[in-house]
Amino acid sequence: MAVDEKETGFVKEIRKQAGDFPGWYNDVVRKAQLADNSPVAGTMIVRPYGYALWENIRDPLDRLIKQTGHENWYFPALIPLSFLQKEKDHVAGFAPEFQLVTKGGGKDLEEPLVLRPTSETMIATVLRDYVQSYRDLPVLTNQWNNVFRWELKPRFFLRTREFLWQEGHTFHETASEAEQEVAKMLDCYRRIAEEWCAIPVLTGRKSESEKFAGAQYSTAIEGMMMDGKALQMGTSHYFGENFSRAYDLTYTGRSNEQQYPHSTSWGMSTRMVGAVVMAHGDDSGLQLPPRIAPVQVIVVPIFRSDVERTQIASALTGILDALDDIRVKVDWRDERPGFKFNEWELKGVPVRIEIGPRDLASGQVTVVRRLDRAKKPVPLAELQTTIPAMLEHIQEALFKRALEFRKGHTVRLDSLAAMVGFFEESIGFVITPWCGRAEDEQAVKEATMATTRVIDRELPPGSQACAVCGRPATVEVVWGKAY
RNA sequence: CGGGGCGUAGCGCAGCCUGGUUAGCGCGCCUGCUUUGGGAGCAGGAGGCCGCGGGUUCGAAUCCCGCCGCCCCGACCA
Numbered sequence A: 001m002a003v004d005e006k007e008t009g010f011v012k013e014i015r016k017q018a019g020d021f022p023g024w025y026n027d028v029v030r031k032a033q034l035a036d037n038s039p040v041a042g043t044m045i046v047r048p049y050g051y052a053l054w055e056n057i058r059d060p061l062d063r064l065i066k067q068t069g070h071e072n073w074y075f076p077a078l079i080p081l082s083f084l085q086k087e088k089d090h091v092a093g094f095a096p097e098f099q100l101v102t103k104g105g106g107k108d109l110e111e112p113l114v115l116r117p118t119s120e121t122m123i124a125t126v127l128r129d130y131v132q133s134y135r136d137l138p139v140l141t142n143q144w145n146n147v148f149r150w151e152l153k154p155r156f157f158l159r160t161r162e163f164l165w166q167e168g169h170t171f172h173e174t175a176s177e178a179e180q181e182v183a184k185m186l187d188c189y190r191r192i193a194e195e196w197c198a199i200p201v202l203t204g205r206k207s208e209s210e211k212f213a214g215a216q217y218s219t220a221i222e223g224m225m226m227d228g229k230a231l232q233m234g235t236s237h238y239f240g241e242n243f244s245r246a247y248d249l250t251y252t253g254r255s256n257e258q259q260y261p262h263s264t265s266w267g268m269s270t271r272m273v274g275a276v277v278m279a280h281g282d283d284s285g286l287q288l289p290p291r292i293a294p295v296q297v298i299v300v301p302i303f304r305s306d307v308e309r310t311q312i313a314s315a316l317t318g319i320l321d322a323l324d325d326i327r328v329k330v331d332w333r334d335e336r337p338g339f340k341f342n343e344w345e346l347k348g349v350p351v352r353i354e355i356g357p358r359d360l361a362s363g364q365v366t367v368v369r370r371l372d373r374a375k376k377p378v379p380l381a382e383l384q385t386t387i388p389a390m391l392e393h394i395q396e397a398l399f400k401r402a403l404e405f406r407k408g409h410t411v412r413l414d415s416l417a418a419m420v421g422f423f424e425e426s427i428g429f430v431i432t433p434w435c436g437r438a439e440d441e442q443a444v445k446e447a448t449m450a451t452t453r454v455i456d457r458e459l460p461p462g463s464q465a466c467a468v469c470g471r472p473a474t475v476e477v478v479w480g481k482a483y
Numbered sequence B: 001c002g003g004g005g006c007g008u009a010g011c012g013c014a015g016c017c018u019g020g021u022u023a024g025c026g027c028g029c030c031u032g033c034u035u036u037g038g039g040a041g042c043a044g045g046a047g048g049c050c051g052c053g054g055g056u057u058c059g060a061a062u063c064c065c066g067c068c069g070c071c072c073c074g075a076c077c078a
Helices: A021-031 A048-067 A088-099 A120-130 A176-195 A242-246 A271-280 A306-322 A337-346 A356-359 A380-407 A417-425 A440-446
Strands: A035-037 A044-046 A078-080 A099-105 A107-115 A138-147 A162-172 A201-205 A217-222 A232-240 A263-271 A299-303 A328-330 A351-355 A364-369 A375-379 A410-411 A429-434 A450-457 A476-482
Touching: A021 A035, A021 A271, A021 A364, A044 A351, A048 A138, A048 A176, A048 A271, A048 A364, A088 A242, A088 A476, A099 A120, A120 A138, A120 A162, A120 A242, A120 A263, A138 A201, A162 A476, A176 A201, A176 A232, A176 A263, A176 A271, A217 A271, A217 A380, A217 A450, A217 A476, A232 A242, A232 A356, A232 A450, A263 A271, A263 A328, A271 A380, A299 A306, A299 A337, A306 A328, A306 A351, A306 A356, A306 A380, A337 A351, A356 A364, A375 A380, A380 A410, A417 A429, A417 A450, A440 A450
Parallel strands: A299 A328, A299 A351, A410 A429
Antiparallel strands: A035 A044, A078 A107, A099 A107, A138 A162, A162 A263, A201 A217, A201 A450, A217 A232, A232 A263, A351 A364, A364 A375, A429 A476, A450 A476
16 A cells, blocks of 8 residues: 555654664664663663563573573672783773772772673683583573673664673583584574564674684674664674683593683674664664564554443454454553554554544454555454464565665675775675785775675685785675674 | 863753843643544643852853863774
8 A cells, every 4th residue: 555645754753864874763762762861971771662672682582592502690790800801812802891890898999890891701710610520511601681891982772881681601522512502602693683683684703803802703693774884783702712721711521631611602782672773763763573572563542432432442352352462552542643653653563553433333443564554454353363464474574675675785896996986885785705814904994984794605715816905815705884 | 082062941942142130932741621543722830059169240041260061073892
């Protein structure tokens, strides 16, 4: 059904996406009541609607983490500074982001405590006591918590000085088992992003310069936002024996020799909420994939008199029964229907049911989907099958649209000059052959602001020349401007 | 940390330059009536240490000094 010209641009409270994407994002987050500024610089208040959205991402991820054999733990938020200092690369990478607690009980502490930026150091230290034998391995831990990093340019959900996430930490007897773990958990993240959040992602290794401080290598899922910029939505790292050695975590192996376990870590954060906003939203506001939408169906009753109100209320009991397995909310507030339509569109609810006197008279309701505002009457008897099918369809349509968008904004190039031209005129990703040198990343960044996002695949030796410097390429890499 | 801007009602702002009785506007909020199929109208009402401290002055939101906080632009990151 075509959208009437007059039916666009309802939401006047938010800036337009085109032209001021960051401003649009900021407005949507606040007006849709996902989050708000807090009294403390760089931190945010996550409001109930935003937290419900996070829970709907968190819960399926928690199930995946448990299904893959991990157990939830909780480790302290305060970490002795000396713990962090034991792994050179790690402390070098995170030191600028430390927030310290130096006093307690009115006196200086003997040793400053760091508000955890991540827990590798604490967990390696603690597990020294729990891991004695190869029989104790693997140890598969996860924890849901908050972490602190002194970010310079805070953005709702994308970068704040305190954020929520899960961090998994595992310890294995062999390198290959640990590496399989890294890949397995990255795939869990891919599934959450694609199957739940309807955001297609690229997966692969990060370059040396983009990897996690202290890792042997890092992998990530990267999505494209509607401004063509890349957002890293989850990471999974292989540490080899780096942390085990730094924290003197050993076990007795099968041949009675002291061994260092191979460890991994992986995390996904509330940044996913920001990803959902930026991957699917439009000028009317949020657009939520049905599987994670806190409200999947909003019902707006329309009535003039108390009699009509009562009639609609009684018709609604049957409707709510039919939609038993769906997150339905009825908006009985004393506002005009038009106001409610706009507000729930701003909040991204996938499907709206309007029910008024005209509907009652013909035994139907009017169903409108957020996707394209397509409106159609549905007989009451068909709701039970129509609505779930519609939600499924919207979930798929959002994913396909995001996938088409990414494909339409991804090009293969083979020279720095072409890359410069692309990033000047266009938005999106560029794929090139690359030799892997950090100097090339620096050159590209200076010329285009783009950085390597993930390494797509290895190339046969000598098959192609690096797009940046012309040396023999070893990999195919994805470049993009990133959040 | 370097450059620019801003602090006045919950939010967005005017007033300041050129000091002067009761500090204003829009949105939002409260009450009532009329409304209700794409952001309602009218009437009434509540709400202010004018960022903080000091100074000048008979008198300061307004002028001067200091401080604090916030936002935007240049080096890190889930």
